[in-house]
Amino acid sequence: MDSRATAMVRTTFKAVAADEEGPGKVAGSFYAILFSAQPQLREYFPASLDTERERLVKALAHMVDRLDEPDELLPFLAQLGRDHRKYGIGPEHYPAVGNSLISAVRTHARTELWTEEVERAWQECVELITRTMLVGAQDSDLPAVWSGTVIEHRRVLNDLAVVRVRLDQPMRYAAGQYLSVQIPARLRMWRYLSPAVPPNAEGELEFHVRGRTGGWVSPALVGHTDVGDRWLLSAPMGGLGVPRNTRRKLLMIGCGTGIAPLRAQLVAMARRRSNPRVHLFVGGHHPCDLYDLEILSELAVANKWLTVTPIVESDENPWWHFDSVETSLDLPGLDPCRTGRIGAVVAGYGPWADRDIQISGSPSMVQTTKFRLMAAGTPAANIRHDPMF
Known part of the structure; x- marks a missing residue:
């Protein structure tokens, strides 16, 4: 055109x-x-x-x-x-x-x-x-859909679950991409999810799912998924992925289950010999929302190129948080936790003009964080996020 x-x-x-x-x-x-x-x-x-x-x-x-x-x-x-x-x-x-x-x-x-x-x-x-x-x-190398079996369903919070699915046949996807799933309880209703792990020989995918109030699919994924359920999965999509340029520094910003595609990339990068410096900001409303912090701590300890900074809007967990064990934000390899809205905190560090930037989270969080960064002087061309979330 x-x-x-x-x-x-x-x-x-x-x-x-x-x-x-x-x-x-x-x-x-x-x-x-x-x-x-x-x-x-x-x-x-x-x-x-x-x-x-x-x-x-x-x-x-x-x-x-x-x-x-x-x-x-x-x-x-x-x-x-x-x-x-x-x-x-x-x-x-x-x-x-x-x-x-x-x-x-x-x-x-x-x-x-x-x-x-x-x-x-x-x-x-x-x-x-x-x-x-x-x-x-018409790409004949890929099936229209994949099938798989739920092999683990772990309730992390009242409204958040980690689900592992083993595919019947391999799927080629890039760490950081997303795909849509259909579950038995919601036929013909497809929900986009991002694998939290890179492709592996076992053919297993891990999804982090948060139940959205009023949603058709996500509450069923969290509350009514059983081991043995059969899922359908569509072709992978998305432009996020492990950077090929090992010299260009990377800034990652993830909130809630938006950490999944970023974590998948970090795990994939940990398998490489050379990586750029990566600063990951992981945010949530409450400490319990940082449900994956232990994994991120282990990655940061094992990989000196990775810096992880947790951010919470409130220092206290909500009254409905059912876990009697307080969420620890003081873990090895992590920066001290910051308090505030994630976009404002990250933008407060400066324009990040020397970084490639990935943002992952709810649509409102992505747009607010992007505008905050641009207002601080970040070039829009440096910022990437997927359009379907």
């Missing part, structure tokens, strides 16, 4: 997004139009499309922002195409998908903005999206 077409697509999308409910309306219209054109696809999706609409909005915003960054956009689209095979979408469905997206945006764009030239720009954009997704979906 040329710069003029890219600008028109962005302008239209931002105009729609200016209405707080605009992106959600576009997503709702997209699925309504798609299922009207291809009614057989409806059975592959859950009864409630709230999560799918939210993901579509995030993915579309990410794509529009990177139309002039092919090195970032094209791999993301190829991964998205591989991931969507889990829904049963085949090459014959892509024209309907593309037409549905254009129709949905056109429906909610202001009439004066939607010209013939804008329509052509969106057609070019959607053609790029669908063509690249289709190429990714």
Whole structure:
């Protein structure tokens, strides 16, 4: 796409997004139009499309922002195409998908903005999206889904569990990536999770799951998962990964279960002979939220290139914390614990202009931390995070 077409697509999308409910309306219209054109696809999706609409909005915003960054956009689209095979979408469905997206945006764009030239720009954009997704979906080296068995379910907090799954066949993924899972209790409902360990010969994945209030899948993952359950898992996605440049220093910022993709990378790096200096800030609302601190302590003690700084917003655990043993923040290899909001604390160290930066956590935490860093002088180009969380 040329710069003029890219600008028109962005302008239209931002105009729609200016209405707080605009992106959600576009997503709702997209699925309504798609299922009207291809009614057989409806059975592959859950009864409630709230999560799918939210993901579509995030993915579309990410794509529009990177139309002039092919090195970032094209791999993301190829991964998205591989991931969507889990829904049963085949090459014959892509024209309907593309037409549905254009129709949905056109429906909610202001009439004066939607010209013939804008329509052509969106057609070019959607053609790029669908063509690249289709190429990714046709990757014959990867199955549409993997299957695996739960071999461990450990309740760490009232609303947090560590789950280990052994795959029936190997999966190639990069430490730091994420994938979606489907559990028996929530058929056709897929939830994105990040493995907390790198690929291994045993074919085991470890997931850290926090139950989200009002969520459909995460509470079931935490409270109703049993050893022996059979899961389905989709193709890996994401742009986070172990840095190849061993000279460029790395800053990692993780909050809650967002530590999982960062920990996977650190474990993978610990197997290498040479690594850059890494400073990891791990945060939580309360000390008990730093549930993985002992593992991080062991990594820091064994690897002198790693610095770990814990951060909590409150020095006290909440009243409902069921563990009678107080959470220790004073472990070997760790910096003294800091108190405050993680974005403000990290930005208080300076602009980190000499670092590659990865942020992982809830969407609000990622955006707040990113804005804090940029306000402190951090170049936006240095900061990476995944778009689907």
